[in-house]
Amino acid sequence: MPPLPPDQLIFPASQAALLEPYLPPLHPQNANPVNKPFTTLTYAHSLDASIATLPGVRTTLSGPQSKAMTHYLRTRHDAILIGAGTAVADDPGLNSRVYVHPTSSSPSTAAEVGVGGGGEPPLTSQPRPIILDPRGRWEFTAESKVIRLAAAGRGHGPWVVVAPGTVVEEGRREVLEEVGGRVIRLATGQNQDQDRFGWKDVLGMLGGEGIRSVMIEGGGEVINSLLAGGGDEEEDEGLVDAVIVTIAPTWFGQGGVVVSPPKLKGGEALRLRDVRWCPLGEDVVLCGRIAR
Numbered sequence: 001m002p003p004l005p006p007d008q009l010i011f012p013a014s015q016a017a018l019l020e021p022y023l024p025p026l027h028p029q030n031a032n033p034v035n036k037p038f039t040t041l042t043y044a045h046s047l048d049a050s051i052a053t054l055p056g057v058r059t060t061l062s063g064p065q066s067k068a069m070t071h072y073l074r075t076r077h078d079a080i081l082i083g084a085g086t087a088v089a090d091d092p093g094l095n096s097r098v099y100v101h102p103t104s105s106s107p108s109t110a111a112e113v114g115v116g117g118g119g120e121p122p123l124t125s126q127p128r129p130i131i132l133d134p135r136g137r138w139e140f141t142a143e144s145k146v147i148r149l150a151a152a153g154r155g156h157g158p159w160v161v162v163a164p165g166t167v168v169e170e171g172r173r174e175v176l177e178e179v180g181g182r183v184i185r186l187a188t189g190q191n192q193d194q195d196r197f198g199w200k201d202v203l204g205m206l207g208g209e210g211i212r213s214v215m216i217e218g219g220g221e222v223i224n225s226l227l228a229g230g231g232d233e234e235e236d237e238g239l240v241d242a243v244i245v246t247i248a249p250t251w252f253g254q255g256g257v258v259v260s261p262p263k264l265k266g267g268e269a270l271r272l273r274d275v276r277w278c279p280l281g282e283d284v285v286l287c288g289r290i291a292r
């Protein structure tokens with residue numbers, strides 16, 4: 001029996017069951033376009049609400065169990081979305097390396113954990129990486145981790161969403177297309193902000209492309225603008241279906257990338273309802289839905 005790959009993560013089915021009420025439907029009806037995909041906001045932060053110690057610095061917050069949880073979430077969504085700042089800072093992989101084990105948390109061989117999701121082709125449970133990059137800040141190459149994983153058949157090629165006027169060099173576009181990725185053009189400029197897409201537009205575009213569920217991982221600008229409804233009060237109604245946040249027992253101190261959205265109109269607090277707290281190793285995972 002083959003041993004587990006060295007970067008393998010294991011997530012017990014018992015813990016997956018606790019998350020299920022907050023996840024998109026397991027067996028969606030079909031792959032037809034939808035108005036808006038099921039949208040999960042998910043990230044890890046410190047006790048002082050930092051998602052990175054400093055701007056531009058890749059920072060580990062999640063312990064092994066909550067990291068496996070995040071990778072499980074990746075298998076449960078059609079797409080995973082980040083902003084250009086995160087792509088530049090982290091060179092992320094944005095694939096899933098988890099296997100869900102029915103009983104034990106420490107299997108040792110591939111046969112024990114049912115590698116490939118119980119016989120499915122591996123790519124069916126991988127999310128499509130989406131990078132919001134209106135101005136083309138992310139200078140990806142064939143060596144970027146997400147491209148290498150796609151080339152190795154361990155993930156999908158990324159979709160890079162740029163503004164209509166942004167130049168993407170031919171060679172770069174080819175790098176994407178060779179691994180099944182593509183450049184998507186979407187108008188910016190709502191709210192006079194040329195560096196941002198409207199969230200309704202982003203989610204509508206993804207729905208039109210057949211994406212039925214998306215997990216939004218970050219970074220700071222993306223999370224804060226999503227929680228603020230993209231700055232457009234009309235937009236925030238129903239943008240986010242579920243929130244799953246890992247809280248790590250550490251303080252980073254001032255100067256980090258902090259989740260702290262602008263105040264809502266009238267100064268009301270933004271709050272979660274239907275809350276569930278799940279301890280995972282030394283972290284705790286908070287699940288909820290945005291109260292309206």
Ligand SMILES: NC(=O)C1=CN([C@@H]2O[C@H](COP(=O)(O)OP(=O)(O)OC[C@H]3O[C@@H](n4cnc5c(N)ncnc54)[C@H](O)[C@@H]3O)[C@@H](O)[C@H]2O)C=CC1
Pocket residue numbers: 042043044045050051052054055056057058059061082083084085086087089090132133134135195196197198199217218219220221222223225226230257
């Ligand atoms: N702990 C965690 O769970 C995570 C931490 N991070 C960290 O976050 C940091 C990066 O965060 P940021 O610099 O804030 O960059 P970011 O990843 O939020 O990207 C911001 C960029 O996204 C683009 N964008 C397009 N449409 C947008 C919209 N509607 N709203 C907001 N941005 C939009 C803009 O070009 C903007 O400059 C990194 O250090 C990374 O390590 C990132 C993801 C998860």
Ligand SMILES: Nc1nc(O)c(N)c(N[C@@H]2O[C@H](COP(=O)(O)O)[C@@H](O)[C@H]2O)n1
Pocket residue numbers: 043044058059060061062067070082086087090091092093094095217218246
């Ligand atoms: N859940 C979570 N915990 C952390 O500690 C993190 N640093 C992140 N970061 C997010 O995961 C991406 C990296 O993913 P790969 O392991 O390279 O696939 C990173 O870009 C952030 O989106 N998340």
